[in-house]
Amino acid sequence: MTIAPVACLDQVPALVEPRIRDLIGRLDPRNQRVTAYQLGYCDADGAPTTAGGKGIRPALALLSARAAGHPPERGVAAAAAVELAHNFSLLHDDVMDQDTMRRHRPTAWAVFGTAAAILAGDALMILAHDALAGDSGPGRVQAARRLDADVHRLIAGQAADLEFEHRDDVSLDECLAMTADKTAALMSCACTLGALLCGAPAAVTRGLSRFGTHLGMSFQLVDDQLGIWGEPGRTGKPVGSDLRARKKSVPIVHALTSGTAAGDAFRTLYASTHEPQEADLRTASRLLEESGSRDWVQDEADRHLAHALDELAALELPADVHNDLVDLARLVTGRDH
Numbered sequence: 001m002t003i004a005p006v007a008c009l010d011q012v013p014a015l016v017e018p019r020i021r022d023l024i025g026r027l028d029p030r031n032q033r034v035t036a037y038q039l040g041y042c043d044a045d046g047a048p049t050t051a052g053g054k055g056i057r058p059a060l061a062l063l064s065a066r067a068a069g070h071p072p073e074r075g076v077a078a079a080a081a082v083e084l085a086h087n088f089s090l091l092h093d094d095v096m097d098q099d100t101m102r103r104h105r106p107t108a109w110a111v112f113g114t115a116a117a118i119l120a121g122d123a124l125m126i127l128a129h130d131a132l133a134g135d136s137g138p139g140r141v142q143a144a145r146r147l148d149a150d151v152h153r154l155i156a157g158q159a160a161d162l163e164f165e166h167r168d169d170v171s172l173d174e175c176l177a178m179t180a181d182k183t184a185a186l187m188s189c190a191c192t193l194g195a196l197l198c199g200a201p202a203a204v205t206r207g208l209s210r211f212g213t214h215l216g217m218s219f220q221l222v223d224d225q226l227g228i229w230g231e232p233g234r235t236g237k238p239v240g241s242d243l244r245a246r247k248k249s250v251p252i253v254h255a256l257t258s259g260t261a262a263g264d265a266f267r268t269l270y271a272s273t274h275e276p277q278e279a280d281l282r283t284a285s286r287l288l289e290e291s292g293s294r295d296w297v298q299d300e301a302d303r304h305l306a307h308a309l310d311e312l313a314a315l316e317l318p319a320d321v322h323n324d325l326v327d328l329a330r331l332v333t334g335r336d337h
């Protein structure tokens with residue numbers, strides 16, 4: 001599933017998919033089946049499909065190679081690595097959350113079972129390193145270390161996210177730190193690895209890294225909004241999915257800590273132990289809006305996007321790659337799925 005029209009996203013299937021297919025072809029047949037399903041290359045019976053993700057991270061990696069003055073092909077190993085690591089995390093996340101739908105179809109664990117999905121996730125994370133190891137670029141070791149550091153943050157962010165579900169004293173700062181780890185770290189990694197593999201100057205690599213961090217924050221804040229107010233037909237997830245799961249996403253923690261009457265009413269509703277009905281979900285999303293959370297999160301997403309664009313401007317990149325990065329940033333933060 002691509003979100004057109006941004007030219008750099010169109011390059012992902014042509015440039016990155018063959019490398020990923022080659023890598024998963026090294027797995028045993030059972031893991032090949034589950035990983036190919038997760039990546040959207042086939043359905044549960046193995047028939048070909050184009051049901052993958054939006055390809056945002058690999059597109060960023062291809063653009064980071066271009067930002068370092070090289071053709072996008074030089075970023076393919078980085079792009080494959082981040083997309084594989086991303087899908088490792090989604091496979092495991094769906095098991096942990098027991099989510100049955102992703103990208104408009106049943107999750108891998110719902111089709112193949114929990115054990116198969118966990119093993120496929122493990123295999124994808126190893127393949128992410130194989131992707132980098134197969135590159136001949138100068139920054140291979142540095143890129144591998146950076147990937148490890150960011151995946152450690154991803155895991156820490158996920159651990160915090162799960163812990164927060166059982167706490168009612170989560171602060172907004174804790175929640176934003178969790179967001180930085182869970183999502184922004186890998187987005188920043190995507191923006192950095194292509195430049196590292198091309199041996200880009202440290203200032204360019206650092207600037208791209210900061211761009212990715214701000215973009216990742218804005219992306220996740222939009223994702224949090226979609227988890228509450230998103231249209232299921234567009235997001236591929238059930239209505240109010242984060243509210244049903246009693247997640248402590250940023251809008252929810254903002255409301256809980258707002259000190260407003262609506263926020264307090266939301267806290268009472270959220271503390272109730274019964275399975276939420278459609279009417280409860282409607283009330284909860286209305287109370288969140290009345291507490292000012294939706295507007296606050298949108299302002300925060302806009303603020304991070306502005307910082308991301310400032311970081312890009314400071315890099316003084318050639319107009320073509322600058323414009324492609326700006327277009328992608330605007331698209332992913334203005335998306336509805």
Ligand SMILES: CC(C)=CCC/C(C)=C/CC/C(C)=C/COP(=O)(O)OP(=O)(O)O
Binds near residue numbers: 092
């Ligand atoms: C270790 C572990 C289990 C970590 C889980 C971390 C986790 C699930 C973070 C969520 C990140 C996120 C918003 C994914 C959707 O990205 P997207 O909309 O770009 O996805 P797409 O590939 O479907 O387009």
